[in-house]
Amino acid sequence: MAVLEVLLAALAVTGAATNLYVSSYAGSVTTLSLTKGNSGYDLTNTSSSQGCGSSPSWLELDKATGILYCIDEGLSTPNGSINTLKTSTNGVLTPVEHHDTITGPVSGIFYNSGKESAIALAHYSGSAISAWHTTAEGKVSYIENITFSMNRPGPVAARQEAPHEHEAILDPTGRYLLFPDLGADLVRVYSFDASTSSLVEREPLKADPGSGPRHAVFWSPDKSYARNSTLYFFLIHELSNTITSYRVRYEEAGGLAFEKVQTINTFGGKTVPTGAAAAEIIKTPDNGFIISSNRNDTSFLIDNPDPKNSTKIASDSLSVWQPAANGTLSFIQLAPAGGSYPRQFSINKVGDLVSVGLQMGSAVVVWNRDLKTGKLGDLAARIGVPGQITCVVWDE
Template sequence: MGLGALVIADLVLAFSRASASTLYVASYGGTVSTLSLSGNALVSKSVNTHCGSASNHAPTWLKLDKTNKVLYCLGEDRLINSFKTSVDGALSFIDQKATIKGPVSSIFFNDNVAIALAHYDGSSISTWSKSPSGTIAPIQNITFTPATSGLNPDRQAAPHEHEAILDPISHFLLFPDLGADLVRVFSFNLSTSLLSAHDPLKAALGSSLRHAVFWSPETPYTQGIPLFFFLIAELSNAITSYSVTYPKSGGLAFTEVQKVTTFGGKPVPSTAAAAGIVVSPDNKFILNSNRMDYSFITASPDPTNSTEIASNSIAVWKPNAIGILEFPNAIGILEFVQLALAGGTGPRYFSFNAAGDIVSVGLQLSENVAIIKRDVKTGKLGDIVANLAGGGAITNVIWDQ
């Protein structure tokens, strides 16, 4: 069932907004849906089925070019697609290209003229040129060999690139590799967008790296300010922080600063599998999602079902931004703030609205989208203010604001 048939749950708190907010939601059910959150109403405006079919395990990732109003959608069945967005929510097809199997993440780079993809199943990365109109053309494919695989035979028999990340000064692309326990680092040619490899970040074997974020106590970042890289690992359920510098010899240099569990010191369930990590819009907090931990119980996302369901969790952290001169070794240390409910099971991806006062959570296993209220001062998550059920296995949810 597509998100056009989603059931809208009652809002559990008074929740008002002056204007509508648009969200795009991808689902393994084969749909990309446009949702509108306005005042006390969460409405499905449009459903598109052209990114990939449910039988081929797609779609998986969305990336919005706000300048050109183009939405890029990856399908795990070897596809990259582009769509023109519209005020009424409809997505108009622009272009589709076949690519290496298993694309699961993308990032724009080189002044927004190119897009890089991380391919989990394909043990590869690929790059593509993108025009203002949304057309796509291939630039480069790089495939990694199983010789660099990690320790876990079930999940690390081959390299598995899990995310594409751009550094704060837009000089380097980084790709956490779940199979090889490496973060691969590449620079790129400004004229051709071709990639050149640099020394990777080597994590502890068996970590299974998934996602990461850069953070600095000042934003926008300029070189010379302390810079940190928070790296989340799925199998070890850990966040490792590194201080980052830009050596004159090229590449990036990483120095480990801290390692914490994704549960903030609370016992880590044996079934847990860490997933996403994001920085709040005000740059003061970092959140990570935990899957299969069943830390909470919550109402069913289906308002016709009174049976409560298990909920996985989201952890809230405050990175230390104390002045450099007073406490030089405290910068970048994560302070645990809260373990909060995620609104269901399988929080594969989540994102903030522009104001940072709500978080949208895509829940793959319980097949719902939860909208959670957030206190911007304390960083803490609160109640679920809207819930959408029945959209299939949700893989990605992003805001258009």
């Protein structure tokens, strides 16, 4: 009887499905189902929703409420938008609300959790940030817009003709919001009024001229991320293809102080391929590694996803790093992303699977990952998704 129970439990785990949500410039949010069988993983398309405007650019899942926040960049409309969808175990997404925003939102983050819960958005083409109240039912209401301008273009005039806020980030204490600005070579820093969720400007981080800050991640050698822990900020730059690490200190009067520790190119010091453009950066669930993505570098030739076609295809890359207690990064691996333009990627909560959204490859690929070495391994699953893929998130 005990043996039978073990076998049944094993079968249940093998057949368990995990949903992933994928946004695409085709105007859709797709639900994928990932299941593991005896012969490996299977990735299938279970549902698709048009409830996020014409240009979905970012997804943020409130796991506590089951509400998926979808941000529409508004590439073909006068405005962007913020949209909420109710998730379900079968993958079907039900639209809840839609609100127009300033054009160009490309990222969002929840903050001020509790009675005055809110979400902050970074607007790339709108040169702005915005803040919105949220509810457990997926209702959204406007708080404020904050817009920015520049007196003159930055060093890379074609890309730095205006401020371009590229990501919204929450610090580990939950007290500060940060917005890398690719156009102004800044990371804008804000605190907020806990009673209203309105934003309060603080002293920004000034990045190297012409570097083009894009995304960032906080990391501490102390896995507890206690308030007195040593804290670092890893900032990836799209234009210079570099990652800069900063020691972070909380100022007594409010705000954050940044001390530069290291700058390294996104290929571990090797020559950066012509045309490469750094994109995403995340830390792994075990806190032991950092992963970043490189677009348009075509560092690899990989097997064609069509089994009937033996012609190999070009693949951009993911870089794996190991952070040290002093805030420096050691290069561990350059691995294939699975195709063209890994704009964004995410990792499951165990840390053994990495899902990559291939913007120009119109596909989602899932890679196995070794928990001990941190390295990416064999391909676990792959599926085509219509349009340019902008974001993929796990629902676990």
